[in-house]
Amino acid sequence: MTQRIYDTHAQAVVDFVPQNAGKVGLYVCGPTVQSSPHIGHLRSTLVYDQMRRWFRATGHDVTLIRNVTDIDDKILANAQLAAEAGGTEQWWALAYRVEREFTAAYDALGILAPTYEPRATANIREMVALIERLIERGHAYQANDGSASVYFDTASWPEYGTLTRQKRDQMEDAADSEPVGKRDPRDFALWKAHRGSEPESASWPSPWGDGRPGWHIECSAMAARYLGDAFDIHGGGLDLRFPHHENELAQSTAAGQAFAKYWIHNGLVNTGGQKMSKSLGNSLFAADLLAEARPIVLRYYLGAAHYRSVLDYSANSLSEAAAAFDRIEGFLARAHEYIVGAAEDTLAGEAAAQLYLGPLGGAATTESLPAEFTAAMLDDFAIPQALAALHEAVRAGNTAIDAGDGDALLNRAIEVVAMLDVLGLDPRDSVWGAASGDAAADTALDALITGLIEQRADARANKDFATSDAIRDRLAGAGIILEDSPNGTRWSLI
Numbered sequence: 001m002t003q004r005i006y007d008t009h010a011q012a013v014v015d016f017v018p019q020n021a022g023k024v025g026l027y028v029c030g031p032t033v034q035s036s037p038h039i040g041h042l043r044s045t046l047v048y049d050q051m052r053r054w055f056r057a058t059g060h061d062v063t064l065i066r067n068v069t070d071i072d073d074k075i076l077a078n079a080q081l082a083a084e085a086g087g088t089e090q091w092w093a094l095a096y097r098v099e100r101e102f103t104a105a106y107d108a109l110g111i112l113a114p115t116y117e118p119r120a121t122a123n124i125r126e127m128v129a130l131i132e133r134l135i136e137r138g139h140a141y142q143a144n145d146g147s148a149s150v151y152f153d154t155a156s157w158p159e160y161g162t163l164t165r166q167k168r169d170q171m172e173d174a175a176d177s178e179p180v181g182k183r184d185p186r187d188f189a190l191w192k193a194h195r196g197s198e199p200e201s202a203s204w205p206s207p208w209g210d211g212r213p214g215w216h217i218e219c220s221a222m223a224a225r226y227l228g229d230a231f232d233i234h235g236g237g238l239d240l241r242f243p244h245h246e247n248e249l250a251q252s253t254a255a256g257q258a259f260a261k262y263w264i265h266n267g268l269v270n271t272g273g274q275k276m277s278k279s280l281g282n283s284l285f286a287a288d289l290l291a292e293a294r295p296i297v298l299r300y301y302l303g304a305a306h307y308r309s310v311l312d313y314s315a316n317s318l319s320e321a322a323a324a325f326d327r328i329e330g331f332l333a334r335a336h337e338y339i340v341g342a343a344e345d346t347l348a349g350e351a352a353a354q355l356y357l358g359p360l361g362g363a364a365t366t367e368s369l370p371a372e373f374t375a376a377m378l379d380d381f382a383i384p385q386a387l388a389a390l391h392e393a394v395r396a397g398n399t400a401i402d403a404g405d406g407d408a409l410l411n412r413a414i415e416v417v418a419m420l421d422v423l424g425l426d427p428r429d430s431v432w433g434a435a436s437g438d439a440a441a442d443t444a445l446d447a448l449i450t451g452l453i454e455q456r457a458d459a460r461a462n463k464d465f466a467t468s469d470a471i472r473d474r475l476a477g478a479g480i481i482l483e484d485s486p487n488g489t490r491w492s493l494i
Contacts, residue, residue: 008263025231027223032069033098039284047266047307066114070095105286126221139254143181148193148209189214216247234260270312293318335413368418
């Protein structure tokens with residue numbers, strides 16, 4: 001079967017054919033590190049992590065570039081506000097501090113590090129060279145007010161607006177801070193002249209004078225530097241389609257680059273049915289979400305909806321996700337107990353090793369995945385249908401345990417862990433112990449409860465049912481329930 005994706009440029013689901021067979025080049029717009037990460041940032045980054053993992057599972061070598069915008073109007077403005085309040089943090093220190101917050105949040109969610117994560121401030125030379133090329137080709141000009149600002153001439157590029165299906169005369173004016181010196185209000189800044197109110201450190205030399213890059217030029221320059229003039233996929237949030245991605249496409253193609261073959265955009269996040277925004281005060285920050293739920297549960301929730309849909313967060317969202325993921329973990333625990341306790345002629349040791357030693361570390365392939373899961377992922381990364389296949393395998397696996405069918409159990413369990421690996425949700429992965437910081441506590445708790453379970457088993461063997469019931473009641477009072485089976489007793493939290 002062929003991979004299908006929704007290409008925003010074509011506004012249709014199309015066959016995905018990489019530029020180079022077996023390789024995928026993916027550029028994702030990363031954060032502008034002006035303030036702490038919120039749920040929208042997490043959702044967008046996770047979407048492309050899921051895609052990357054799937055491409056890897058289907059045998060592709062993936063190069064994922066995710067940039068960091070570490071120089072921007074908002075970064076400078078936030079640093080200035082902090083200074084006015086008595087702070088001493090420089091703009092570049094603020095940007096780096098916030099960047100580390102983003103990295104910590106990504107790590108907590110088990111998001112794979114990009115192949116490379118370039119910063120805007122480290123690619124000024126490439127941006128200047130691209131602007132020079134645009135000027136030479138007649139698609140950019142220096143401001144007519146004598147400043148060092150340079151603008152893209154939108155009237156010079158007939159294809160401007162094709163990504164978002166807009167006509168130029170119906171577009172909004174470009175939201176540049178100082179539109180003085182433009183030929184047309186829809187022209188957008190490629191280079192911004194240094195202003196006296198800004199720190200000298202936020203300025204670089206250029207052929208037109210000291211200044212700093214505009215927002216859009218950085219992604220065009222960095223995508224070309226690390227993926228080449230032509231690459232496979234450009235991704236980002238739906239809110240970036242216009243003007244950011246429209247402007248990227250225009251300036252890159254006007255400079256003679258093929259740029260991205262496909263454009264993918266993930267849906268945004270609502271809270272309580274409303275669009276999330278600072279003005280409404282309904283932003284959900286990563287730190288608060290990670291404090292409210294286990295990181296693996298948060299990852300499950302953020303990645304459960306189709307990537308193009310609106311994700312609507314409510315007060316019950318994380319508890320519902322926790323309940324769903326508990327069913328998956330409960331099955332894995334039951335499967336482990338059954339396999340360990342099964343007779344040697346029921347399940348071969350080699351098969352058991354296959355279940356518990358793999359496919360951790362990204363070794364899952366489509367051969368170990370159910371056809372329904374594979375079909376869903378090939379159909380524009382249909383995660384809801386893929387999760388349905390996962391939960392069906394969990395249900396079938398539990399049925400196999402209840403029926404004492406070890407062979408059926410092993411087949412279902414291998415499918416479950418393979419699907420979890422592709423989705424980055426295998427709870428056996430050490431990343432989750434490191435992310436939660438609770439690995440040692442979990443080990444200690446398990447040892448204490450196991451000791452009580454053994455005492456209870458001894459009491460039952462001696463027909464001391466009063467002691468046995470007392471131990472069960474004591475654990476129940478602490479929120480721990482016991483489940484007896486022919487293969488032993490397992491515990492779980494209520």
